[in-house]
Amino acid sequence: MGEIVRLQKYIAMSGIASRRAAEGIIAEGRVKVNGKTVTEQGVKVEIGADKVDVDNKPIKLKDKKYYIMLNKPVGYVSTVKDQFDRPTVVDIIKEDIDTRIFPVGRLDYDTEGLLLLTNDGDFTYRVTHPKFHMDKTYIATIKGGMTISGINHLRRGVKIEDYVTSPAEVEILDAFDGRTTVKITIHEGKNRQVRKMFEAIGCKVVGLQRIKIGIVELGHLPLGRWRHLTSHEINYLMGR
Numbered sequence: 001m002g003e004i005v006r007l008q009k010y011i012a013m014s015g016i017a018s019r020r021a022a023e024g025i026i027a028e029g030r031v032k033v034n035g036k037t038v039t040e041q042g043v044k045v046e047i048g049a050d051k052v053d054v055d056n057k058p059i060k061l062k063d064k065k066y067y068i069m070l071n072k073p074v075g076y077v078s079t080v081k082d083q084f085d086r087p088t089v090v091d092i093i094k095e096d097i098d099t100r101i102f103p104v105g106r107l108d109y110d111t112e113g114l115l116l117l118t119n120d121g122d123f124t125y126r127v128t129h130p131k132f133h134m135d136k137t138y139i140a141t142i143k144g145g146m147t148i149s150g151i152n153h154l155r156r157g158v159k160i161e162d163y164v165t166s167p168a169e170v171e172i173l174d175a176f177d178g179r180t181t182v183k184i185t186i187h188e189g190k191n192r193q194v195r196k197m198f199e200a201i202g203c204k205v206v207g208l209q210r211i212k213i214g215i216v217e218l219g220h221l222p223l224g225r226w227r228h229l230t231s232h233e234i235n236y237l238m239g240r
Helices: 007-014 019-027 089-093 121-128 148-156 193-200 231-237
Strands: 004-006 031-033 036-038 044-046 052-054 067-072 102-104 112-118 136-143 169-176 179-186 204-213 226-228
Touching: 004 007, 007 019, 007 031, 007 044, 007 052, 007 121, 019 121, 067 089, 067 231, 089 102, 089 112, 102 121, 112 121, 121 231, 136 193, 148 169, 148 193, 179 193, 193 204
Parallel strands: 112 204
Antiparallel strands: 004 044, 031 036, 031 052, 067 112, 067 226, 102 112, 136 179, 136 204, 169 179
């Protein structure tokens, strides 16, 4: 008898989507188990015995898992495909990796730095789900200066749209030529969060780079280049 897992985990293990995205795919009625459409989240399948189709195409587990760190340049979108035919982060590495991989979370089109890519949905879940509180550190270049009040506001948490951010770690690195360089560590990862946080205190971000996720650092990896994560980095991000 093979291992029995939840259907959304099986889909994530196949590399089709993250576990959270797989739940949406199931709810939309796009998944069949042994020929029968299922929409419930509690369904379990036996690996190697049950047949699972997504969008009427059979899926199976991939043997080799990829865990990649990319130093993303500005001007690339963090998706597999783009509806406007803009270059994607996958374009940078697709000639070297012969299987489908996808970004772990996102970096904005106009943000550069550390981006993870994988074909492991469980890995994506561990890194991106808010309950795991994965710290993310950025270097932000701000137009003009910053006040002590503004810094303390970021450290306490600021209101953005319909939520209040967790307290951030903030450090002024430099100030010159009408610009201020700030290192900021956040504990969530909502859309354009760092930019919106600075906007909330009246500061405009003119440059943004992510340099660290958890203990995994960008280091001296050149812009536009990538490398495989080490086993230590993978184990840390997976919580082992």
